Amino acid sequence: MMSRQKYRFLIIVIVLLALFELYSIVLLWLLFQAGVFGVWDASTSKQRERYITEADRERHARHALENVKEELLQSSRKAAQLAEVSERNRIARDLHDHVGHDLTGANLALEAYEQLEGKEAEVMLNEVKLRVARSTAMLRDTVHDMTPVARIGVDVLEHIAKEFIHTPVSFQRSGDMQLVPVHYWGLLEPCLKEAxxxxxxxxxxTEVNVNLDVTMYLVRLSIQDNGTGSKHLGEGSGIRNLKVRARANGGSVTVNTVNGYQVVCVLPLEEDKR
Incomplete structure (x- = not known):
């Protein structure tokens, strides 16, 4: 009877030891996994913090870039406005100082002419003619100087296309060129030259087609040829600079080499320009 009890006791002890050993192994495994998870969590946390920091840095950089773009656009607008005001003031000053002076002198000479006779009257009449001719020439020059900027801008583009001797260029335009802001011509011209x-x-x-289209909402300049030699042409610094300038004005410059070589510049029109 006692031997059976001892035997049972030994079996119980052995079972308990086995369970304890198994528990120890499981416990060690759990501790190992917890350690691995802790290391992974710490690494993930650091990566997450790094991603958040980089995202914040990129967001601040984009915000700063947008501010720079807006400042550049405002500066361009102010420069264009100042140029227009300065030109108006110059024209008004020239009219007052030269045309006004000569016309006043001519009027006085005519009054004196009525009181003169013979040789003196002839001399005075010649003086009137001289002053009137000088005033007419000044007015002609002033009118020429007042030629709309849009006419000058589009004429420059047409001249560039006409003077291109490498390949025949067809230049087509449509829309109201007066809607194009002054500072846009300073971007459209180098865009055409670069293309x-x-x-x-x-x-x-063997041919190049240039199209300048102006609508109520945008200005679009397209330059496209019918060649194949530029299919693998990358974007040089010239195109990249044009893209930056276009983005600063809320527009874009794109390059397409699928069917020939094409450069397209699109610029938005402000509501007050419509």
Whole structure:
């Protein structure tokens, strides 16, 4: 009877020891997993913090870039407005100082002419003619100087296209050119020049089509050739700079080499320009 009890006791002890051993192994495994998870969680937390920091830095950089773009756009507008005001003031000053002076003198000479006879009257009449001719020439020059900026801007583009000797260029325009802000011409001109330069350097085109379209909402300049030599042409510093300037004005410059070489510049029109 006692031997059976001892035997049972030994079995119970063995079972308990086995359970304890198993528990120890499980406990060690859990501790190991907890350690691994802790290391992973710490690493993930650091990565998350780094991502958050980088995201904040990028957000601040984008915000700063937007501010710079807005300041650049405002500066361009102010420069254009100041240029227009300065030109008006110059024209008004020239009219007052020269045309006004000569016309006043001519009027006085005519009054004196009525009181003179013979040689003196002839001399006075010649003086009147001289002053009137001088005033007419001044007015003609002033009218020429007052030629709308839009006419000057689009004429410059047409001249660039006409003077391009590498390939025949067809220039087409549509819309009201007066809607185009003054500072836009300073971007459209280098855009056309850069595109034609790339055609001359890299394309085997036989013709180039230039289209300038102005609507109520945007200005679109497209330069496209029919060549194949520029399919693998990358974007040089010239195109990249044009893209930055276009974005600063709320627009875009894109390059397409699927069907020939094409550069498209799109710029938005402000409501007060419509």
């Amino acid at each position: 034609l330069t790339n055609v001359a350097r890299h394309s085997d085109a």
